Amino acid sequence: MTRAPLLDIRDLRKTYRVKHGWPIARTSHVRALDGISLSVMPGEVLGVVGESGCGKSTLARVALRLQPADGGDVRFDGVNVLAASRSELRQLRRRMQMIFQDPSSSLDGRQRIIEALGEPLRVHGLASGASLRPTVARLLDEVGLPASALDRYPHEFSGGQRQRIGIARALALGPDLIFADEPVSALDVSVQAQILQLLGTIRATRNLALVFISHDLAVVRAFCQRVVVMYLGRIVESGDVGEVFSAPKHPYTQLLKASSPEPNPAKKIALSFQEGEPPSPLNPPTGCHFHPRCPLAVDRCRQEAPVLRMVAGQGAVACHLTETG
């Protein structure tokens, strides 16, 4: 029996208009999402990996309808998210939540924790009056914070504790799916491991699905089951996280892996000046976006954008050179 995906994204597109230049401004278009398709099963953890500007954060915002899409389809448990009415959206927001990299920027500094976490509960009618404090205290307990945190302000907490508060707030409405956008990137290694362990426990006890957005391959390897690799608004490779990272097939995934330093002097990264910088998303290259940095590029790569094709195993790769053989 095949289960239906909890989140199903088809050919999602988002273009930003950017004005630049002086004194006469020109308008350019940035295709932050250039036809993204992916799905997440209930209780599954999907990693989204890529460098700055690849569109991974836009993906979360558009899928949650915090920003409008320009095309494509997002279905959450069968409901059309992009076409949802206000009341449908209200229901959806209970079930889809988000965790941000820097929780202090998403917490109001003048709000006590009880207010910050109690507000969504009140608005959605899940708790009020006398039931509010014990409900919030239970949430804090779930993320490993004492009830004494209730009456304190965000600045009284360390970075790791603030991220716990951010997680508690995302959990307040009992979601089925959480988008976590670089949730551990700003944390020290020892705290990062604490938060990953906490997220893992919560995921298992609540059977949560997570879309885990990160630039860090090792973190994604440790936490996710499947992964999609993005480059300039497109998915270039996807598959089982172990398969993709142990034997990456797309040249960009190979470059990412070769550039990620590991704590092992026997596996030093080869220091290299080559491979240039990611091109400006304002003016992406023709054909395969990666071709100017790709050591294997041929004429076809400059002219024709490769499509994501299934390869042996469960993975998919968007590269002309993997089609043959």
Add this chain to the structure above:
Amino acid sequence: MNAPLIVDGVTTSIRLDGQRHDVVRDISFQVAARETLALVGESGCGKSMTALSIMGLLPAGIASVSAGKIIVDGIDMVAADETVRESVRGNRIGMIFQEPMTSLNPVLPIGFQVGEALMQHQGLSRSAARAKALDLLEHVRIPSAARRLDDYPHQFSGGMRQRVMIALALACGPKVLIADEPTTALDVTIQRQVLALLADLQAREGLAVLLITHNLGVVASVADRVMVMYGGDVVESADVKDFFARPTHPYSVALLAAMPRIDATEGPQPIPGQVPSLDAMPSGCRFQSRCHLRQDVCSTLPPLKPVAGNPGHQVRCWMRGDT
């Protein structure tokens, strides 16, 4: 010949609410020409305070070096007055930071900013400084450098801005470079290029590099020696190979286990608890509150002692190392 950077028994203290707190305690090391020493640790371990102590850039009236000697290219930075320190900075020691945007002036073209350093420190004329600035930008491999001299910092990508910072830091030919988390804000593919550039410049100019980082992966790839700091103390010091082959301090072991790895099937192991705040530091070993080996003796500060008879590998722990 003496090492370009010698730090000997330095303690750095800050004053908070009338109380003195030691944020770096009795740290000693030398960095030779062409050598990279990595200072590793998490937020608040004292690694950046060590760098600021060396540069003589501690915030006046709040923090100061309360003991020890810092010798940069023969000059004692602790004993020297501010005029001497000013000339040592730039001419003998350069520094780059995590976020170049905070050190570059957003309203001045980068060619001017690099040239300004040369006019100030080397007394070059405006046109000579501009020509040398172009050389330097080419030296750090900024593509079409001549065309970019008059561009402003915001017109550069993060990786290119860090190259501009490196050009600025090396403008006056220093012997020592302090790199404080130089690639932490960069994407990994760009980090690799900047690390390659630093290694190349170091080899060509014989720089002594003090690399401050939290990333043990970067340490394994580029450093010769490593010192792990916790709560202001050096807890372990070793050649990179020895350190990764035989991490010995319980904090070093825990830190390595907390790192997620691409090739690992097991998840990272958290270190319980957190670094105590300055006013709650335990006496003796500062890691004892999170250490699974803790004994009563740990309330006395252990000395640094060799590991397995190797004087180049030292650990500060009563439970580990040679007796």
